Amino acid sequence: MHALRAALFLCIPIGLVRVAESNDFASHIAHVLCVGLAGICAALAALGIGYTWLAGEFVRRFFARACAQPSSFPGVTLVKPLCGDEWNLEHNLVSFFEQDYPGPVQFVFGVHDPADVALATVERLRAQYPHAQVSVVIDSRLYGPNRKIGNLVNMLEHAEHDVLCFADSDVTVERSYLRHVVGALQGPGVGLVTCVYRGLCAPGWWPRFSAAATNYHFLPGVVTGLAIGRARPCFGQTIAMERTMLERIGGLTQFAHHLAEDHAIGDAVRRTGATVAIPPFTVRHACVETSFAKFVAHELRWSRTIRAVDRAGHLGSVLMHPIPFAMLAVLMSEGAAWAWVLAGIALVARLALKWRSDNAVQQTHRGIWLLPMWDALSFGIYVASFFSSRVEWRGFRFEVDEEGLLSPAHEESAQ
Template identity: 65%
Template sequence: MDRAHAMGRTGAIVAMAVTVLAVASAAIEVMRAELPGFSHLLFDSLAVLIGLCAVLGIIYTCTASALVGRFFAREVATPRDFPAITIAKPLHGDEWHLEEHLASFFEQDYPGQVQYLFGVHDARDESLNAIERLRVRYPDAHITVVADSRLYGPNRKIGNLVNMLEKAEHDVLCFADSDVLVDENYLRQVVGALQQPGVGLVTAVYRGLCAPGFWPRVASALTNYHFLPGVVTGLAIGRARPCFGQSIAMTREMLERIGGLAQFAHHLAEDHAIGEAVRRAGAVVSIPPILVRHACVENTFAQLFTHELRWSRTVRAADRSGHLGAVLMHPFALAMLAVALSGGAAPAWILAAVALCVRAWLIWRTDRATGDKFSGLLCLPLWEMVQFAIYVASFCSSGVVWRGTRFRVDRNGMLSPVHET
């Protein structure tokens, strides 16, 4: 019954999206009829230009489909030895499946010593209930909790990590978000990559791990089929320089070499800034062919849009030219714009159909490369239009909302609170 209800709701949403597109196309057709001849030429010229962009987007999508398989087919480095590790996890609130996500770090096939270091700003934080249950489940685990309210800037995650690291006991440090789920070989793979010559930091790409509900599935799809292939393609062509806060591993020596974490307390994209600092120090940021899972829990469209918009503006702050070029990641939406501007011309509709097919091919290739089973292909047009709307909105303002607080982001990616009047 629940599945039937979900399928019915999915069909209704897809139908709504198609209706909106049809209404928009009809509105533009009315405008074309009412405007003078030169305006028709303008609309047709724009349709051709946007159609060319859609063609380039189709080429990009085919390229990404090939590259994503190649990326995950690479070998993962084997560790030479197994040094002691401190896993540092900043916590905030009782998140969805928090205990399960944290437990995946306790169930590692790793023979070295591991310190589990958890940090909160408030000793009454509800997340600590999960830590107490983990103490019972893993009585032999070395667990340390730090409750410290000190902040060093608007980025509370950095403040939490700085406070925690005062209690870190080992020289290999692994920072991982609280909503991340990993497999049992995670630490082996990370350490193996970190031990390669010239490597100063190891990070990992991620897929969405969706909570129950329609909108978490949409959020997961945006992560899996836009973010992930985009990163892989950017790496392959030498354009991307990422570092992902979901999983960062480095040595204490490297952290001291770049000047510590407190300097990043005013950054929106602190993970990107950390990666750039490591590169400036002459070391390599390694991204091995491993995956972690990042929870997608936005259960309303408003929550999804706000969260994805913050992420998109984070990318824009970190790499403005790359973010502008990312328009080619939206061939279906571009083709539908061409359909609307051309008054429903047949070539534009054909272009939209081709774009949708190659996007479906990319989804299949991505899932095959990562070993995941896909469902919900009927929602693909909706996913594409939602992602494009978020992308366009990312250019409209420099403001973001982070944990209920509104910030302004300057051209250097630095945060400053917006004081409401």
């Protein structure tokens, strides 16, 4: 229903253009509206082009910095919540076992269900790395609708080291990951370290769209927000802090009702006066949406999460869509030459951002010809995110209130 409302909203310009082609009084009104909307869309496209060029430069500067190196190598507990046999799970976990880190590392894996098939992967890794310190926690206790928080709270009872690193099971890291995270955590005034991420595609068509949304909308948006002092992010893919900081903010149980528990944890750390450090490297997040429906559901959840925790930032992200606004200007101006020129400039700007982003993270240039289609889909999802506060997460549906808190969704009754 909400997707239908968004589609109808996007069809309004087409309807106005068709009305404007008639010869009655309504055509004059429609023409005036078309001219006005064409100007608004052109202005948003122009602002988006400016944003896009700036974002490319900010991305280049961010990843040109050097990562901090640790002055010592304290013991680290890697806390890994698991749920099911995810794509690439064993490869993801192996990347954490293969760290170039001389300090002691404890691995704590947690599941809610003793029959969880992810446990078989952990047992294979135990055999493959017999000298690794591995603990497995099977505990069904929940403290709210956020099941991940419940899993983390249960695992923390078994953590032995003072540096705690929470990392999702669908994340792959480089061998230098722990060095760079610990180095950043040892910086003056740092209370928490988190990492930006880029997409790692599962086989198939739709994972490529999901990765493109991550790499060419999310990543430049975060880096730009950091550069202008607007963004205050914290990403659940990686959160590292010392045990004393976790105790200082009151533990994790308090976040069991949050949709964006990572954002709430970052805010709690900042309220202590400490900073959240984001080192200049990426981890890789698995993009596994194998159908259009799954892709839309995932992207809507992400967009509505941003809307719940940062409404101004979500509204401002309209500037990430210069190509759709330029094409709307073409439509509303009935194909005016100036609108086509604007659309061409918008396309060049987006291609340049993709090229610079790929270079910054040393990623192969692929799928350039798909960029306009990626942008069109992302714009449609952005518009749809305003029409509902409902999200789907791990097979469960929730409503999100204005504070970003979760409650079970009640299905609409049939009319």
